[in-house]
Amino acid sequence: MQPFFFGTSQEQIFGVYHAPEGRVIRNAGVVLCHPLGHEYLRAHRAFRNLAAALSGQGFHVLRFDYFGSGDSGGSADKTTVKRCLADLGSAIQELKDISGASKVSLVGLRFGATFAALAASTRRDIDRLVLWDPVVDGRGYVEELLVLQRDWLQDRLGTARAAGPAELIGFALTDEIRGELESTTLVDLPKVGARSVALMLSGDSPEYGPLRQQLERHQPGTSCTIVDESNEWHRVEMVHQILLPHVMVRTITAVLNS
Numbered sequence: 001m002q003p004f005f006f007g008t009s010q011e012q013i014f015g016v017y018h019a020p021e022g023r024v025i026r027n028a029g030v031v032l033c034h035p036l037g038h039e040y041l042r043a044h045r046a047f048r049n050l051a052a053a054l055s056g057q058g059f060h061v062l063r064f065d066y067f068g069s070g071d072s073g074g075s076a077d078k079t080t081v082k083r084c085l086a087d088l089g090s091a092i093q094e095l096k097d098i099s100g101a102s103k104v105s106l107v108g109l110r111f112g113a114t115f116a117a118l119a120a121s122t123r124r125d126i127d128r129l130v131l132w133d134p135v136v137d138g139r140g141y142v143e144e145l146l147v148l149q150r151d152w153l154q155d156r157l158g159t160a161r162a163a164g165p166a167e168l169i170g171f172a173l174t175d176e177i178r179g180e181l182e183s184t185t186l187v188d189l190p191k192v193g194a195r196s197v198a199l200m201l202s203g204d205s206p207e208y209g210p211l212r213q214q215l216e217r218h219q220p221g222t223s224c225t226i227v228d229e230s231n232e233w234h235r236v237e238m239v240h241q242i243l244l245p246h247v248m249v250r251t252i253t254a255v256l257n258s
Contacts, residue, residue: 028060043110051063062091138180138184189211
């Protein structure tokens with residue numbers, strides 16, 4: 001595991017490279033795309049475990065923090081959709097340079113999966129695309145977070161009144177960020193250039209029906225796997241619970257190893 005910074009000296013992106021281990025060293029890389037806000041905190045250990053599992057199967061793996069989040073430079077109000085997509089592009093190129101692979105695979109969770117899908121629809125250097133509980137409708141996602149914020153404040157402070165209008169569970173929500181999130185959607189997603197697309201769902205939620213149908217109709221090599229391992233994204237008592245999806249990590253590793 002090798003932590004390092006990439007990007008520019010003024011706008012540094014923090015990444016962690018997991019070199020391939022084991023008997024087989026693959027000429028293949030995997031970029032992990034974190035979710036946003038409190039979901040990033042919940043998923044941090046799971047992504048570390050997933051990176052270790054994939055590197056143990058011989059993959060070059062890179063996980064990184066978007067600008068303005070985690071250990072990357074910048075303040076939280078700089079973590080915009082446009083910026084996250086640009087950072088993902090930089091991470092893809094960084095891993096290609098490190099591994100020597102001409103293509104890399106993307107694994108994203110929640111809004112990280114949305115970023116991965118949008119990136120794959122504009123590139124031709126993505127091998128496999130794994131979408132883990134992707135956010136399909138950005139407007140609905142923001143509305144759900146606002147409800148969660150209200151319930152969280154009621155649970156913690158005994159009041160549903162927010163400390164400020166530009167915050168969601170401790171993370172910045174400026175007008176710019178909110179507008180970008182609400183206008184982001186995977187409805188009518190253009191055909192992606194990946195060799196295969198795997199939709200990995202923590203339960204059979206109807207919200208994924210249209211995306212699944214669209215992918216299966218337009219994208220050869222699409223699969224959908226439902227893992228009976230609920231992540232409870234919308235329950236207030238789970239806001240600060242660490243995500244430990246052992247079955248999902250094993251399943252994603254097996255998909256990329258197939």
